[in-house]
Amino acid sequence: MQIRRTQTSDIPAFHALWTRTYxxxxxxxxxxxxxxxxLxxxxxxxxxxxxxxxxxxGEALLGFVEVFPGTMCGRTGEDAHLSGFLGIQIAATHRRQGLGRELMRIAIEDSIRHGFRCIELHVLETNHAAIRLYESIGFQDVGSGNAKEMPNGARVMYRT
Incomplete structure (x- = not known):
């Protein structure tokens, strides 16, 4: 297994993983x-x-993590570019094996290099395994904020 920066050649596999996760x-x-x-x-x-x-x-995409600047996520304001917004997806066959933790470790380190002062992510209240992971690496629950309905009726929670 290799962890590397996202490339344009990853798009078909990235799209397929997102489709399966959704x-x-x-x-x-x-x-x-x-x-x-x-693209x-x-x-x-x-x-x-x-x-x-x-x-x-090999050719199989097992997971991805992305941290986008707030300016790419609809945020405005003087410091919007200093906030990162994290998303992560792991193939069902590779969950709970440490891959998410490793991807997040690398993304957080690179986010510091990129100049982000904070990182925010959204997680389902019912995704207890993910919440434990996020808390174990320093994210804190800051409430539901602008929570929106998810496909199964759960709510989104913010963590920074």
Whole structure:
């Protein structure tokens, strides 16, 4: 297994993993955007060395983590570029094996290099394993904020 920066060649596998994770109906609220939209984002990620990483085993994409600046996530304000917004997905076959922890460790280290002062993520209240992971690496629950409905009716929680 190798963890490396996201490349444009990862887009088909990235899209497929997102589609499978969304289909589970319990982890993420939205299906993936079209691959041409993902290409636009990944090109920016590559050009600006934004903290985005994939775990691969040969051609198989096992997981990914992305930390985008607030300015790419609809945030405005003078310091929006200093806040990172983290998303992570791990293939069902590779969950609870330490891959998420390792991807997050690398992404957090690179986020510091990138200049982010804080990182925020959203997690389902019912995703207890993920919440334990996030708390174990320093994220704190800061409430539900602008929580929105998820596919299974659960709510989103903010952590920084």
């Amino acid at each position: 289909a589970e109906g319990i982890y993420i609220p939205n299906p993936p955007p079209p691959q041409d939209r993902i 636009e984002v990944v090109q920016k990620v590559v050009a600006e060395q934004i903290p985005n990483f994939v775990a691969v085993n």
